[in-house]
Amino acid sequence: MFFAPALRTGELARQPGVLDFGLERFLNDTYRHLGRAGYELQEDDKSWLLAIDVPGVAKEHLAVHVEGNMVRIETSREASRHFKAAYELPQEIDVDACEAKLENGVLMLRLAKLPQAQGRQVRIS
Incomplete structure (x- = not known):
């Protein structure tokens, strides 16, 4: 009221x-x-697990683009439901080691972390 x-x-x-x-x-x-959009993000030492609710969308109509530390997800024009989102993660993503699965209206993305370069001390002569 x-x-x-x-x-x-x-x-x-x-x-x-x-x-x-x-x-x-x-x-x-x-x-x-x-x-x-309903989503959940979990992190471990090697990757992030991003679960996104996209009910009513077929996997043929979903596209996942990864560039640097950005993940973009969107549906095609033919999709029954339109969805578009972008997520920025704190570290770059290893695209070759990533996995995606759509099950029961939930898109599961395992986004592998790109190993960061380890700093070393330079000897001065």
């Missing part, structure tokens, strides 16, 4: 934004979860 602040006659003209703010706050709190 929505409750607007009680205003006397003529008071609304002096405070035009009061009702708008209350409605905006109500809608934001109520529908906060809508529009967000």
Whole structure:
């Protein structure tokens, strides 16, 4: 239920934004979860596991692009449901060692971490 602040006659003209703010706050709190794609990210020493909810999408209509530390997922125009998302990870991804599987409306991506170069001390002569 929505409750607007009680205003006397003529008071609304002096405070035009009061009702708008209350409605905006109500809608934001109520529908906060809508529009967000459901996903879960887990990490271990060698990779990240990214699970993304994409119900109703066939694997033929999904494309996963990896460049550097960015992962982009989108559906083709023929897909029954359109989805587009991008995720930035803190480390570059080894594209050749990545795996993707779509099962029961969940896209599972195992994104292998690219080994970081180890620093070494240089001897001064």
